[in-house]
Amino acid sequence: xxxxxxxxxxxxxxxxxxxxxxxxxxxxxxxxxxxxxxxxxxxxxxxxxxxxxxxxxxxxxxxxxxxxxxxxxxxxxxxxxxxxxxxxxxxxxxxxxxxxxxxxxxxxxxxxxxxxxxxxxxxxxxxxxxxxxxxxxxxxxxxxxxxxxxxxxxxxxxxxxxxxxxxxxxxxxxxxxxxxxxxxxxxxxxxxxxxxxxxxxxxxxxxxxxxxxxxxxxxxxxxxxxxxxxxxxxxxxxxxxxxxxxxxxxxxxxxxxxxxxxxxxxxxxxxxxxxxxxxxxxxxxxxxxxxxxxxxxxxxxxxxxxxxxxxxxxxxxxxxxxxxxxxxxxxxxxxxxxxxxxxxxxxxxxxxxxxxxxxxxxxxxxxxxxxxxxxxxxxxxxxxxxxxxxxxxxxxxxxxxxxxxxxxxxxxxxxxxxxxxxxxxxxxxxxxxxxxxxxxxxxxxxxxxxxxxxxxxxxxxxxxxxxxxxxxxxxxxxxxxxxxxxxxxxxxxxxxxxxxxxxxxxxxxxxxxxxxxxxxxxxxxxxxxxxxxxxx
Numbered sequence: 353x354x355x356x357x358x359x360x361x362x363x364x365x366x367x368x369x370x371x372x373x374x375x376x377x378x379x380x381x382x383x384x385x386x387x388x389x390x391x392x393x394x395x396x397x398x399x400x401x402x403x404x405x406x407x408x409x410x411x412x413x414x415x416x417x418x419x420x421x422x423x424x425x426x427x428x429x430x431x432x433x434x435x436x437x438x439x440x441x442x443x444x445x446x447x448x449x450x451x452x453x454x455x456x457x458x459x460x461x462x463x464x465x466x467x468x469x470x471x472x473x474x475x476x477x478x479x480x481x482x483x484x485x486x487x488x489x490x491x492x493x494x495x496x497x498x499x500x501x502x503x504x505x506x507x508x509x510x511x512x513x514x515x516x517x518x519x520x521x522x523x524x525x526x527x528x529x530x531x532x533x534x535x536x537x538x539x540x541x542x543x544x545x546x547x548x549x550x551x552x553x554x555x556x557x558x559x560x561x562x563x564x565x566x567x568x569x570x571x572x573x574x575x576x577x578x579x580x581x582x583x584x585x586x587x588x589x590x591x592x593x594x595x596x597x598x599x600x601x602x603x604x605x606x607x608x609x610x611x612x613x614x615x616x617x618x619x620x621x622x623x624x625x626x627x628x629x630x631x632x633x634x635x636x637x638x639x640x641x642x643x644x645x646x647x648x649x650x651x652x653x654x655x656x657x658x659x660x661x662x663x664x665x666x667x668x669x670x671x672x673x674x675x676x677x678x679x680x681x682x683x684x685x686x687x688x689x690x691x692x693x694x695x696x697x698x699x700x701x702x703x704x705x706x707x708x709x710x711x712x713x714x715x716x717x718x719x720x721x722x723x724x725x726x727x728x729x730x731x732x733x734x735x736x737x738x739x740x741x742x743x744x745x746x747x748x749x750x751x752x753x754x755x756x757x758x759x760x761x762x763x764x765x766x767x768x769x770x771x772x773x774x775x776x777x778x779x780x781x782x783x784x785x786x787x788x789x790x791x792x793x794x795x796x797x798x799x800x801x802x803x804x805x806x807x808x809x810x811x812x813x814x815x816x817x818x819x820x821x822x823x824x825x826x827x828x829x830x831x832x833x834x835x836x837x838x839x840x841x842x843x844x845x846x847x848x849x850x851x852x853x854x855x856x857x858x859x860x861x862x863x864x865x866x867x868x869x870x871x872x873x874x875x876x877x878x879x880x881x882x883x884x885x886x887x888x
Contacts, residue, residue, distance in 0.1 A: 358400035371423035384502040411440040418469030437469035460539030465529035467496025470507035487518035496524035544592040545575030599679035608676035655682035684832035691876035705799035706760035730802040739784035761796035767806040825869035
C-alpha cells in the first residue's frame with residue numbers, strides 16, 4: 353500500500369493494521385516498549401500511523417498509544433480485561449465537571465483504580481502543571497492501580513511525559529484494585545472501570561453483596577463499590593460506566609447502594625456510543641456523586657449530555673426516586689401524561705442483537721451448513737416494511753452457524769429495531785416485523801449486535817406494536833427520555849406506550865397510525881382509571 357493510501361484510512365483502521373504488523377514483527381518483544389517507541393519502527397504501515405499520531409495533541413496521542421497496545425492483545429484477553437480507554441474529549445469533560453463540583457487541582461489528590469492508558473491521570477497532571485504545581489507535588493497527588501503490568505508501566509511513562517520526565521515517585525501501581533487493601537482515601541476517585549459478568553467465586557470478599565445479586569455480578573459494579581470506599585467524606589466519585597445500572601431489577605442493589613453513599617450530582621449520557629471506545633459500541637453513562645449522607649429525594653440531579661466535540665450540553669435538572677426499583681432516566685415533558693403501558697403489555701421481550709460479526713467471523717458459514725441461520729443486519733431494517741435478511745451490500749444473504757437450541761436464534765414472531773442511529777435521522781426508533789417465512793424456512797434467524805430484537809407471541813399483536821413504534825408520538829417520547837442518538841434496550845423496555853386495546857380502538861376510528869397513536873395517548877392520560885381496568 354502506498355503512503356497516499358494509508359492517508360485515506362481512518363486512524364482506527366490504520367492502528368489495527370499497524371497492530372497486526374507489529375505483532376508479527378515483534379512476537380517476543382515487550383509490547384509496551386513497542387507502543388511507546390512506535391515512531392522508531394521501519395514498517396511502512398507503522399510509520400504511517402506514527403506520522404498520524406505526531407500531528408495529534410498529546411492527549412489524543414496518549415489515547416491512541418494505549419489503544420494500539422490493546423489492539424495487539426489476543427482478542428480474548430482484551431475482552432477479559434475490558435481494555436477500552438476513555439477518549440480525551442470525555443475524560444476532559446468529566447474532569448471539568450469534577451472541578452466545577454469542587455475538585456481543587458491545587459490542593460486535592462486523586463485515584464484511578466483502573467488506570468490503564470492514564471486517560472484521567474495524564475490529563476489531570478497536565479492541568480496541575482498549567483496552574484504552576486511542581487512535578488514533585490503533582491506526582492504526590494496522582495495515584496493509580498492497573499492489573500496489567502505492561503499497561504501500568506505505559507501509563508507511568510505517559511504521565512512522566514507530562515511531568516518532563518519526573519520519575520521520583522511511582523504513581524501507577526501494578527495490582528488488582530478489587531483485591532488491594534486500601535491504605536488511604538482520596539478527594540477524587542475517578543475511573544472507567546472494566547465491565548463484564550463474573551461468577552461469584554471470582555468476587556473477592558463480600559463487598560459484592562452491596563451492589564449485585566448472586567448470578568448477576570458485573571465487574572463495573574464491584575469497582576463502583578470500591579470507589580466509594582476509597583473516597584474521602586465529601587470527596588467526589590466520578591465514573592464512566594455502562595448504562596445498564598440505570599434501570600432493571602438486576603441493578604436495584606447498585607442503585608440502592610449509590611443512593612446510600614451520598615448526593616448524586618450527575619447522571620450523564622454520551623451522545624454517540626460509537627465515539628466512546630475504539631472498536632466497540634457500548635452505551636455508557638457518567639455518574640458523579642459527592643460522598644456523604646444518603647441522597648435526598650428533594651435534591652436536583654443534573655442530566656448532562658457529553659458530545660464527541662467535548663462540548664457538554666446544558667444539563668436538564670430533575671429528581672430521581674429514592675426507591676431503588678425505579679429507573680434513573682432524565683425527566684421528560686411527557687412525565688405528567690403517562691399512558692401506563694410498556695412493550696411487555698404487547699407481549700414483547702427486548703434484547704440486544706447477539707452476533708458481533710467482527711469478533712465471531714469464524715461462525716459465518718454457507719447456507720448449506722445444517723446449522724445455518726440467516727443474519728439480520730441493522731441495514732436490513734426499514735420502517736413500515738417487512739424485514740428480510742440480506743448482506744450489507746444487498747447481493748445475497750449472510751449466514752451464521754448456530755444450533756437451533758441457542759438462545760441467539762430467534763424462532764418467535766419478532767420485531768427488529770436499529771440500535772445505532774444518527775442525529776440526522778428524522779426518527780430515533782426504526783422498527784420492522786421480520787418476515788415469518790424466514791423462520792419457516794430456516795428454523796429461525798440471528799440478529800447482529802447493532803440491532804434490538806423484540807420477541808413475542810401473536811402475529812397481530814407484534815404487527816400492532818411495530819406500527820406503534822414507528823409513529824412520531826412514540827418517537828417523541830423516546831427522544832424526550834434519551835438525549836443520545838442510540839437506542840437503549842433498557843429504556844425501550846420502560847418506554848411509555850398506550851395500552852394495546854386503546855391503540856387498536858383508535859386505529860379502528862382512523863386508519864392513520866400517527867393519528868391513532870396521538871388519540872390513544874390522549875385517552876390514556878385523560879382516563880387513567882379506565883387504563884387500569886384494561887391492564888388488569
